[in-house]
Amino acid sequence: MGLSGNLKNFPFPDILQVIAKEKKNGILLVEWKDLIVAYYIKNGHIIFARPVDKITRIYTERNFPEILKKLRVKPENIPKILEKYLLQRLGAREGIFSLIFGFVRYKSDEPITIPIEQVILEASRQLTPMEVRRKISDEMLTFTFTEDAKEKLKNLKLTPVEQKVVELIDGKRTVADIRKALFPTPEIDVDRALYGLWSAGIIKRVRRGKRHKPEGLSLDLLKRIIEKVKDL
Amino acid sequence: MATNEKDKQKNSNKPKKRIKILISGPFAAGKTQFIKTISEIEPLTTEKQTTAGKEKSVKSHTTVAMDFGKITIDDEHELYLFGTPGQSRFDFMWDILGKGALGIIILVDSTNPETFHEARQIINYFESRYPVPMVIGANKQDLPNAWPPEMIKAALNLDTEDIPVVPVVATDKESVKKALLTLLEQIYKEFG
Numbered sequence: 001m002g003l004s005g006n007l008k009n010f011p012f013p014d015i016l017q018v019i020a021k022e023k024k025n026g027i028l029l030v031e032w033k034d035l036i037v038a039y040y041i042k043n044g045h046i047i048f049a050r051p052v053d054k055i056t057r058i059y060t061e062r063n064f065p066e067i068l069k070k071l072r073v074k075p076e077n078i079p080k081i082l083e084k085y086l087l088q089r090l091g092a093r094e095g096i097f098s099l100i101f102g103f104v105r106y107k108s109d110e111p112i113t114i115p116i117e118q119v120i121l122e123a124s125r126q127l128t129p130m131e132v133r134r135k136i137s138d139e140m141l142t143f144t145f146t147e148d149a150k151e152k153l154k155n156l157k158l159t160p161v162e163q164k165v166v167e168l169i170d171g172k173r174t175v176a177d178i179r180k181a182l183f184p185t186p187e188i189d190v191d192r193a194l195y196g197l198w199s200a201g202i203i204k205r206v207r208r209g210k211r212h213k214p215e216g217l218s219l220d221l222l223k224r225i226i227e228k229v230k231d232l
Numbered sequence: 233m234a235t236n237e238k239d240k241q242k243n244s245n246k247p248k249k250r251i252k253i254l255i256s257g258p259f260a261a262g263k264t265q266f267i268k269t270i271s272e273i274e275p276l277t278t279e280k281q282t283t284a285g286k287e288k289s290v291k292s293h294t295t296v297a298m299d300f301g302k303i304t305i306d307d308e309h310e311l312y313l314f315g316t317p318g319q320s321r322f323d324f325m326w327d328i329l330g331k332g333a334l335g336i337i338i339l340v341d342s343t344n345p346e347t348f349h350e351a352r353q354i355i356n357y358f359e360s361r362y363p364v365p366m367v368i369g370a371n372k373q374d375l376p377n378a379w380p381p382e383m384i385k386a387a388l389n390l391d392t393e394d395i396p397v398v399p400v401v402a403t404d405k406e407s408v409k410k411a412l413l414t415l416l417e418q419i420y421k422e423f424g
Contacts, residue, residue, distance in 0.1 A: 003379050009346035014387060021386035134349035140360035146392060204392035205356075211363050213423045214334055216249065221309065222423070225251065226416045228305050229409055232270065 007095040011131055012123040015097055017199040020044050020116040026101035027058060032092060037085050040064060040104060045112045046119060048078060049085035064106045079113045086119065091126035115155050117200035121162065124196030129188050135198070136175060136191040143194070143203040144171035152202055161185055165193040171206050248310045253415065254329055255299070256316040256358070257339035258350035262371040262402035263315040264299050266339060269408045271301025271313060326354070330362040335415045339369040339400065340388075342378035348387050355388070355395065365418040369400035369411045394418075 005015070007030065019028065023044035029052075030037050038058045040048040050071065052058055061067050073081065146152075158166065161182070168178045175194065179187050197203045255263045267275045299315030314329045330336075336358055340351045355366065368390065370381040379387070385397040398414050401407040 003345075003383060004377065005345040010348070014345075014348075017389070018383055018386045021391055022383070135352055137353040138356040138360050141356055198389060201392075205359075205389070207359060207363060207393075211365065211422055214332065214364075217251070217334065217423065219420070219424055221251075221305075222416065222420050224309075225305050225311060226413065226420070228303065228311075229412050229416065232303070232405070232409055 002098050002100045004096065004098040007097055008093045010097075011093070011127060012090050013120050013127065013196065013199045015099065016046075016116060016120045016123060017201075019046070019099070020120065020201060022101065024101045025104050025106060026099065027104060028097060028099050029055065029058060030089075030095045030097045031055075032089075032095040035089075037089070039086065040067075041101075042104075042106050042110055042112075045116045046082070046086060046114070047110050047112060048073075049082055051085060059103075062103055062105055064104055064110065075111070078111075082113055087114075087122055090119070090123040115152070117152050117202065118156050120200040121156065121158070121196040124192050124199060125159070127192055127195060132188060132191045132195050136194050139174060139176035139179070141175045141194075142172065142206050143169050143198065144206045145169060146201055146204050149202045152200065156200075159193070161189045162193040162196065165190060165197065166202075169197075169203055246308070248304075249308055250310055250312050251305070252312045252314060252329075252333045253412070254314050254316060254333045254336040255339065256326065256336055256354050257369075257371075258341065258347035258354070260344075261339040261341045261347065261351075262400075263339055265402040266337070266369070266371070266400070266408055266411075267299050267301035267313045267315050269402060269405050270303065270412065272304060273302050275299050275301040275313075275315075326357060327361070330358060333362060333364055335365040335367070335419050336362075337367050337369050337411055337415055339371045339402070340384060342370045342372050342381075342384060343375050345379060345387065348384065352388050355390075365415060365422050366395045367411060367415040367418060368395060368397040369402075370397055371400040371402050373399040373407075374401045374404075 015028065019041055024041070025043065026041045028039040028041060028046070030039070036052050036055065038050045038052050039046045040050070153166070164182055165178060168181055178194070179190050182190050255266055257263050264275070301313040303311040305311055316326050316329050338351055338354050341347050351368065358364070358366065368384065368388065370379070370384045372378055381397040381399050385391055390397060396414055396418065398411050399407070400411050
């Protein structure tokens with residue numbers, strides 16, 4: 001099933017986040033005004049990028065080793081290709097994307113040149129203040145590490161600001177606390193780091209405080225409400 | 233008059249206790265329709281003509297203060313459904329309506345990923361100020377280009393949070409009931 005949207009309002013880190021979390025094979029197709037690029041996804045990582053003239057070609061050529069052979073791409077050239085068609089385009093907007101999972105057949109030994117988490121961090125560094133505010137929308141947000149954060153961090157190259165933000169994540173400090181601790185680092189850089197780490201699944205939001213039971217709400221009343229709704 | 237009859241009359245004159253559930257979500261997510269589908273009264277709405285260019289192209293009228301629907305639980309209790317306005321420029325209403333809410337259903341338009349961020353902002357807002365059980369209703373699941381609920385969950389970073397994402401078709405009563413029941417079960421789990 002295909003998912004589609006516009007990079008202008010649903011930028012790269014967000015679509016990459018969906019790819020990373022789904023951990024599936026597939027293709028992300030991005031149509032910019034000047035170029036159409038197909039990104040090949042294996043187990044939630046982008047392992048190859050290919051500019052295309054005809055979109056239909058993407059859907060008829062499904063065997064990945066055959067595609068590399070046909071394009072005469074040597075494995076040692078893949079990092080350069082990804083640099084040109086993925087990393088250098090992460091800040092480009094005005095693109096329409098469609099994401100389709102499945103149908104690409106891989107061998108088992110295709111290498112992951114750049115972990116998807118690294119791509120997400122790179123993309124987050126290029127977000128505008130308005131885009132960042134959409135997600136880091138509240139200075140009371142509080143984060144902690146995900147279960148596999150250590151494992152992921154081992155393979156990533158963080159900027160000095162991202163590194164400092166990681167050191168301050170403790171499940172208690174709010175966004176406001178982290179911004180304050182890193183002053184005079186510009187807030188936008190701190191927020192971009194938080195955006196990237198959150199999108200890459202390295203940190204997660206924690207709930208502040210316990211939810212309080214509303215006054216006058218008994219379990220018996222709650223059961224009656226449930227029964228009433230069922231009977232509607 | 234029999235004692236039972238007397239009691240009934242006494243109860244009907246007594247003001248009923250109100251239980252409040254909020255129906256929130258971005259602009260054009262289907263909040264007014266959601267309430268309309270399940271409310272036992274014709275919902276009270278405060279709709280005005282949309283004026284902003286982009287909004288005008290999506291729908292002609294929008295909620296500016298709140299929508300209000302009702303379900304009578306028994307002689308003493310009523311469940312009120314309050315719909316918040318979608319645009320963030322009306323977020324002062326979120327504050328007014330959020331106080332005392334039992335839980336919140338946040339609807340998103342599954343066909344429009346551009347609005348997912350607004351849903352995230354609403355989640356962040358309520359979690360920081362009125363931390364009550366929440367459910368995300370992935371509305372418009374009957375449309376062909378709808379994102380499936382599990383993808384919306386991934387897009388909203390909800391895979392690590394205890395906020396369920398359920399498929400919704402706001403025009404379908406059974407679907408609306410299911411979303412409401414999921415929230416009530418969350419509340420039961422939280423306080424039970």
